[in-house]
Amino acid sequence: MGRAGDRAVAMRILAIGSMYPPQHAGGYELLWESAVAALRARGHQVRVLTSDLRLNDRPDTDAEVFRELRRYWDGDAAPELSPLARLRLERENGTIVRRHLTAFQPDLASYWGVGGISMSILEHVRRAGVPGVGYVADHWLTADPPMDQWLRAWSNRPVLAAILTRLTGLPAAGRPGDAATWYFISDALRSEAVLGNWPLPRTGLIHAGIAIQTFALRPARSEWSWKLLYVGRVDPVKGVDTAIRALVELPEDATLTICGPAPSPAYLAQLQQLTRELGLEHRVLMRSAEGREQLWQVYADADALLFPVRWREPWGLVPLEAMAVGVPVLATGTGGSAEYLRDGHNSRLFPPDDPHALAEALQELASNLALRDRLVQEGRRTAEAFTEDAYVNGLIQAHEEAVAGEGDLPRESIHP
Numbered sequence: 560m561g562r563a564g565d566r567a568v569a570m571r572i573l574a575i576g577s578m579y580p581p582q583h584a585g586g587y588e589l590l591w592e593s594a595v596a597a598l599r600a601r602g603h604q605v606r607v608l609t610s611d612l613r614l615n616d617r618p619d620t621d622a623e624v625f626r627e628l629r630r631y632w633d634g635d636a637a638p639e640l641s642p643l644a645r646l647r648l649e650r651e652n653g654t655i656v657r658r659h660l661t662a663f664q665p666d667l668a669s670y671w672g673v674g675g676i677s678m679s680i681l682e683h684v685r686r687a688g689v690p691g692v693g694y695v696a697d698h699w700l701t702a703d704p705p706m707d708q709w710l711r712a713w714s715n716r717p718v719l720a721a722i723l724t725r726l727t728g729l730p731a732a733g734r735p736g737d738a739a740t741w742y743f744i745s746d747a748l749r750s751e752a753v754l755g756n757w758p759l760p761r762t763g764l765i766h767a768g769i770a771i772q773t774f775a776l777r778p779a780r781s782e783w784s785w786k787l788l789y790v791g792r793v794d795p796v797k798g799v800d801t802a803i804r805a806l807v808e809l810p811e812d813a814t815l816t817i818c819g820p821a822p823s824p825a826y827l828a829q830l831q832q833l834t835r836e837l838g839l840e841h842r843v844l845m846r847s848a849e850g851r852e853q854l855w856q857v858y859a860d861a862d863a864l865l866f867p868v869r870w871r872e873p874w875g876l877v878p879l880e881a882m883a884v885g886v887p888v889l890a891t892g893t894g895g896s897a898e899y900l901r902d903g904h905n906s907r908l909f910p911p912d913d914p915h916a917l918a919e920a921l922q923e924l925a926s927n928l929a930l931r932d933r934l935v936q937e938g939r940r941t942a943e944a945f946t947e948d949a950y951v952n953g954l955i956q957a958h959e960e961a962v963a964g965e966g967d968l969p970r971e972s973i974h975p
Contacts, residue, residue: 569602570962573663573689575656575680576671577632579609579624581617584820585792586876587696590744590767590950591671594694597951598669598958606663608656610676627655632675632706645709649729652677660687667692667962670739674699678707682733691739692961694954695748696767697873700735701755736760742957744874745895751871765953766898767874768945773851774883776939777859779932783925785813788861788886790854790877793822793845798867798891799830804914805865806839809921815865816844818857858884863924866890869911874898878906879945882938887931889920899945903930905937 578584580592595605607624619626629648631637640648659665660683668684670693684691699706713720713731720731735741740761743749753759789802799817806813822830834843846857858864864881871894878888878896888906890896902908907924909916924931 569604570666570959571663572598572603572605572667572669572958573659573665573684574605574607574669574671575609575628575684576607576673577610577628577630577675578612578614578672579607579626581619582609582612582614582626584614586767587672590694590696593947593951594669594954597955601955603958605669606659606665608659612675625659628652628676628680630675631677631708637706637708640708642712645712646727646729649677649679649709650727652680653683653729656680656683657687660684660689665689667958668739669958670694672697672699674702674706676707678710678735679730679733681735681738682730685733685738686730690961692958693735693739693741694744694765694957695741695752696744698748698751698871700741700752700757701748734758740957740961742953745898747871747895747898748873763957765950765957766945767876768947768950769876769879769883769942770851770947771883771943774855774858774880774942776883777885779885779935781928783862783931785810785925786860786862787813787815787865787921788818788857788863788881789815789865789867790818790857790880791866793817793819793826793830795826796868796870798869798911800833801867801869801912801914801917802865803830803833803837803839803843805917805921806842807837808915808918811842813921814842814844816846816857816861818846818848818854820848854880855884858886861886863921864888865917866896867909867911867917868893868896870894872896879942882906883942885935885939887924887934888938889917889924899941901937903933905934905941907934 574595576591578588580588598605609626610628610630611626612630629651668689668691670691723731734757736757736759741759742763742765744767746764749762789799793799802815806815834840858881864886866878868891873895875896878890881888890900890906890908891911892900892908900906907920909920
């Protein structure tokens with residue numbers, strides 16, 4: 560089928576994952592949504608099969624989205640199920656998947672964040688003779704122990720797993736590498752997965768990108784008003800508390816706006832307690848997540864974007880969005896984000912969990928216009944190198960090649 564710009568034969572794609580917008584927790588699900596839209600625009604028929612989890616009351620407007628699968632992971636925790644409850648969950652999910660395989664007759668399966676649901680789904684689809692393509696944008700494939708309690712229970716007991724499979728008809732063993740060619744959002748995440756739980760003989764790399772036309776470069780500015788910004792999921796791994804603690808060492812007029820989906824009640828309470836203890840209630844503002852059009856203005860009003868993550872960040876679209884708008888970025892540079900963040904070139908880096916180092920970097924940035932200008936110029940160039948169009952074209956190519964028999968890619972294969 561060739562490159563994404565060539566003509567392609569229309570195919571039926573069953574896209575499977577744990578959460579799909581408007582029920583989503585972060586950027587991974589939004590990437591899935593944009594891929595579905597691009598594949599449909601290409602002429603392919605895409606059916607989405609996802610979990611019944613509801614995070615909000617927003618209605619579905621897509622008749623080809625089926626929210627039927629059950630989850631092990633509810634977003635905040637994974638309650639340990641009894642063996643009977645695990646069997647029941649696996650039976651239900653297996654029945655649902657087989658029903659869609661029969662009714663939809665897909666040419667290809669497209670896998671997204673499968674970790675919260677049943678990994679055995681991949682084996683059901685493989686046994687039906689349907690090839691697969693997976694896109695991995697977080698750590699679900701390398702979670703140790705895996706979130707899937709069914710496969711986890713039999714992972715070190717292959718003989719028992721084989722007997723159980725024969726007795727129940729449910730896969731109690733299976734390897735993702737047998738079911739699909741896997742593409743990763745960053746080389747850091749791919750390297751982690753290759754060394755992880757399962758052999759992955761066919762992998763590739765497709766960096767996520769931003770809609771550069773939506774995040775236009777703001778007019779040049781020389782003033783500094785200590786308006787600091789955090790954008791993204793408000794979660795302990797994101798290090799928002801580090802940004803709050805840094806305010807203590809900054810001038811009184813320094814403020815921090817936290818813009819993202821509502822955090823869990825427990826974590827929100829922790830952050831509120833921290834701001835009270837530090838006497839920063841009037842300097843920390845929480846606001847809800849914005850659409851792309853409104854988000855541009857949120858970025859444009861800020862003097863600096865803080866990305867203080869403490870985990871192995873799979874990639875990170877927020878710094879790229881800020882760079883596109885012309886906002887200097889201060890970040891920890893962990894995981895995949897290290898593949899595009901360069902200290903003193905397009906960003907200022909500081910160690911995770913080090914509010915003092917963050918405060919020092921901010922003081923330097925506030926007093927050094929030349930440094931700010933350099934970060935803005937090089938940041939914009941970086942953002943222009945990672946666009947949504949390039950990501951979409953890579954995903955389209957990966958899906959079409961898989962059906963054309965071109966999906967057995969060498970490990971070093973990299974799509975733009």
